[in-house]
Amino acid sequence: MKPIKAYRNPEFINSKEARALRILAEYLEPKSRLEAENVEDTIVFFGSARIAKGSTWYEAARSLAFRVTQWSKGLDPVAQRRFVVCTGGGPGIMEAANRGASEAHGRNVGLSISLPREEGVNTHVTRELAFHFHYFFMRKFWLAYMAKAVVVFPGGYGTLDELFEILTLVQTKRMTKPMPIVLFGTEYWREVIDFDALVRHGTIAAEDVNLVHRTDSVDEAYDWLIRQLTEQALGKPGPML
Numbered sequence: 001m002k003p004i005k006a007y008r009n010p011e012f013i014n015s016k017e018a019r020a021l022r023i024l025a026e027y028l029e030p031k032s033r034l035e036a037e038n039v040e041d042t043i044v045f046f047g048s049a050r051i052a053k054g055s056t057w058y059e060a061a062r063s064l065a066f067r068v069t070q071w072s073k074g075l076d077p078v079a080q081r082r083f084v085v086c087t088g089g090g091p092g093i094m095e096a097a098n099r100g101a102s103e104a105h106g107r108n109v110g111l112s113i114s115l116p117r118e119e120g121v122n123t124h125v126t127r128e129l130a131f132h133f134h135y136f137f138m139r140k141f142w143l144a145y146m147a148k149a150v151v152v153f154p155g156g157y158g159t160l161d162e163l164f165e166i167l168t169l170v171q172t173k174r175m176t177k178p179m180p181i182v183l184f185g186t187e188y189w190r191e192v193i194d195f196d197a198l199v200r201h202g203t204i205a206a207e208d209v210n211l212v213h214r215t216d217s218v219d220e221a222y223d224w225l226i227r228q229l230t231e232q233a234l235g236k237p238g239p240m241l
Helices: 016-036 056-073 093-103 136-145 157-171 186-192 195-200 206-211 218-232
Strands: 042-046 084-087 108-113 130-133 147-152 181-184 213-215
Touching (some): 042 093, 042 157, 056 084, 056 093, 056 181, 093 108, 130 136, 136 147, 136 157, 147 157, 147 218, 157 181, 157 206, 186 213, 213 218
Parallel strands (some): 042 084, 084 108, 108 130
16 A cells, blocks of 8 residues: 555644645745735724624725725735725624625635634625634734735624734734724724723723724725825835734
């Protein structure tokens, strides 16, 4: 009987000894596909998978993604695809953003994750840019690495985890690129995160509160994002983390 090559042996590939290979695969395979699709960087939308279709926040995410996609498509058509809408690929706010980008006839990215209650990638993600991860930290790497701006809608543990990871990278200057961050839904975020209390207790600096821009307006979010991206990212190289 002919021996099986190691990389063709499912028992080995799925073993703990091959974990490093699986992690590397979740870096190299997305990298290969993103390069093939000429995606240079992204605008990432975070938010709850539980937000209902047709709700105010759902429609706001959909509208904002539509508008930034129209804007990005109007940039140099011979260059790589810039500021592509990217989400975690699931339902709720993620679906809304992917849907808005798709309705603007733009490519968009979905970075889904294996969960006990499997939802799969929503139907609005561009087929060639639909990714499925096993490791949360590799998924979060790609969310942060390609991003040139982040829009955070109301969400739960996952959204908070993603928001605070980005904030930590920016605050500690481990992320060297400018990172505009929009918190959409001012009353929600005022209740859920008391940034002023963190300042009062001395656990963050007063200027750290200004790392985010708060709004309830799609128009304001769009205008602020486009201004930041035009000033800080246009003409600059791709991912820098």
